[in-house]
Amino acid sequence: MDCIDIKNKLDQLLDGLLPADQAKEVRTHLKRCPDCRREYNLLRMVAGSVAALPLYQPGRQFNDRVLAALGFQPLARPAQAWTKWLVGAGAPLAALWTGLLAYVVYSRLSVVDALRVLQLAARPRELLSALCFYAVKLGFAVNDAARFAAGFVTLAVKTSSLPLQLGLASLIAFSLILLLGRRTGAASY
Numbered sequence: 001m002d003c004i005d006i007k008n009k010l011d012q013l014l015d016g017l018l019p020a021d022q023a024k025e026v027r028t029h030l031k032r033c034p035d036c037r038r039e040y041n042l043l044r045m046v047a048g049s050v051a052a053l054p055l056y057q058p059g060r061q062f063n064d065r066v067l068a069a070l071g072f073q074p075l076a077r078p079a080q081a082w083t084k085w086l087v088g089a090g091a092p093l094a095a096l097w098t099g100l101l102a103y104v105v106y107s108r109l110s111v112v113d114a115l116r117v118l119q120l121a122a123r124p125r126e127l128l129s130a131l132c133f134y135a136v137k138l139g140f141a142v143n144d145a146a147r148f149a150a151g152f153v154t155l156a157v158k159t160s161s162l163p164l165q166l167g168l169a170s171l172i173a174f175s176l177i178l179l180l181g182r183r184t185g186a187a188s189y
Helices: 003-015 020-032 034-052 062-069 081-109 114-121 124-159 162-182
Strands: none
Touching: 003 020, 003 034, 020 034, 081 162
């Protein structure tokens, strides 16, 4: 290879993109040719300097300033009251329903005798019948709990303000979690 070919491959050599045989040939040429070696050292110094530069991180308002400079203004919409209520009440209500469901499942299914289940496992038809029975029993328990909770929520919503509703939901959820956590043999979370 002549010097022109070598100089055209210096960038690829710096980036490690040359095949091994060509890289060896270019390095051998660099040992013999001071002009190509000087250009290679200059390229290596520039690449090292560029790599040492800090990365520019635009601030949070960068996009807003660019859009404003282009004449686009985002419309600021205030949050609606129902979305604030939904966000504020979501976590306590989710905790309340989770605790209520865990209590219902635990209280209704803990009466199942393990020995009886093992005996039923030997007879699949009776096991299916027993499973259907307990599924129906669990359904009734969930329905009862949902009716109670719906009645309570309806009463709380009709007669109180949002902060009071959130406070009641949080208090109920916390109480259920404490109650379930203190029972012996309670399900772990």
